[in-house]
Amino acid sequence: MTQTDTLDIVRKVADLRARVKYWRDQGLSVAMVPTMGALHDGHLTLVRAALEAADRVVVSVFVNPTQFGPTEDLSRYPRQEATDAEALDGIGCHLMFAPTVEEMYPDGFATTISVKGVSEPLEGACRPGHFDGVATVVAKLLSQCGPDVALFGEKDWQQLAVIRRMARDLDLPVEIRGVPTVREADGLALSSRNAYLSAEQRVQAAALHRALVTVAEGVKAGQSPEELCHRAAAEVLAAGFAHVDYIEVRDAATMAPLTGNGRPGRVLAAAKLGTTRLIDNVAIEE
Amino acid sequence: MTQTDTLDIVRKVADLRARVKYWRDQGLSVAMVPTMGALHDGHLTLVRAALEAADRVVVSVFVNPTQFGPTEDLSRYPRQEATDAEALDGIGCHLMFAPTVEEMYPDGFATTISVKGVSEPLEGACRPGHFDGVATVVAKLLSQCGPDVALFGEKDWQQLAVIRRMARDLDLPVEIRGVPTVREADGLALSSRNAYLSAEQRVQAAALHRALVTVAEGVKAGQSPEELCHRAAAEVLAAGFAHVDYIEVRDAATMAPLTGNGRPGRVLAAAKLGTTRLIDNVAIEE
Structure with missing residues (x-):
């Protein structure tokens, strides 16, 4: 774990936990913004809202393979960690958590969280297994970090609804907050x-x-x-x-x-x- | 929430959280023993081990309907809360958490945790859905209470293995500890x-x-x-x-x-x- 005046980057859950504990021991509140990286102004709006909501902000950057279907764009999904880190540093984010796939899903990993109802139509019908992957990785990230509040973009509205349901059902001690979609001048949602x-x-x-x-x-x-x-x-x-x-x-x-x-x-x-x-x-x- | 020198009983998640926070603010460690009640000396051995492991001990008493199959013994499963409370009080347990089914599974509840592999043979094959019910309710209880350590009897060995896998996979910040089976003189496991x-x-x-x-x-x-x-x-x-x-x-x-x-x-x-x-x-x- 590097410790400078600027953005720190950690790749291990243990280092994330240590940093959050260090903050907690000082009585600081913590917000988390889970992302898959390739950060655009929509993400940065989430991070700015997180900086308003808590004393310290963790942004996770993890292209989660379990939420991509076999014919989807996992391999070509944009990855630009250095640019992402620079952008986060520029707006005062405190910590970037960028785990490897092996750190998130070590050998023997076997657990899936499924949410009935809200996850089934629309994206759930078009992308079988997608929301299981989302619910599971978000539960993991929230448990790894233990934030007071986690912020998600309303652009993925059904995802937000699934995460709200999951967090309530599993009694996760975190507030789930949606942030309005950022759009280009012609209305296109940033993505x-x-x-x-x-x-x-x-x-x-x-x-x-x-x-x-x-x-x-x-x-x-x-x-x-x-x-x-x-x-x-x-x-x-x-x-x-x-x-x-x-x-x-x-x-x-x-x-x-x-x-x-x-x-x-x-x-x-x-x-x-x-x-x-x-x-x-x-x-x-x- | 009643507060006496002896065992307290709470039925709401909010009251459980308030009590644990009160302990946490004093720097006290917390152990949890999830049970379905009808407590026998096997359970009390778990609670004694919990009292050794942490400053404060929460025992949950909840006959979890989602881990019973449609033809199983949910309705006739023994319920004896007053006797259970007396037994817990007698050995110095600090808090009994006895939620209603509605408190645990409010209207709209939709989330299931499944663990592949370890949950599939043996009990998993004999009791379809059983370990989904177990994994989900244990994740909820651990999230509601937030203990440092949770203790489970080795009598339900496969259950313990499923819970260990689930807790590791979801990065739950809790130590899962097994406690050896207590037996009658002729070897019969207490149940x-x-x-x-x-x-x-x-x-x-x-x-x-x-x-x-x-x-x-x-x-x-x-x-x-x-x-x-x-x-x-x-x-x-x-x-x-x-x-x-x-x-x-x-x-x-x-x-x-x-x-x-x-x-x-x-x-x-x-x-x-x-x-x-x-x-x-x-x-x-x-």
């Missing part, structure tokens, strides 16, 4: 996967957010969610997307179909632009 | 389920432990484990047992078949005496 887009695709990509906003406004105005979603899918395809995995209106917390019982709703989508899969979501304003 | 036995069955029951010891001695002497286990099963049946679920020699940590590579072995058995299912295990001495 590490945007780096895969060509210049032309980058322009087309904004159609996804536009379509979600149209659905949300239509639902608020009392139009049929089903019809709105079909029209939105058609618009996204017309804008150049190759395939729409889903555009759906759901209960914001449970991901069940929205039944109009006054519970908050969310419009969620996943679609492929070329070979790049983008997801996004927006609130249905009350 | 809350022994209360189901008739006087005649109680005498017959000792055959299970005798058979396990014979297998362990035979394996140590170089005899065939398979042949020894078949002979042991025949002896147990001849002694009056109605059915042998399994008698097996296994790797003590992984529950895989013992391959003679110098790793510790364990002889494990489950058998039915009338309608009462008894389990037991013994070490193969090195």
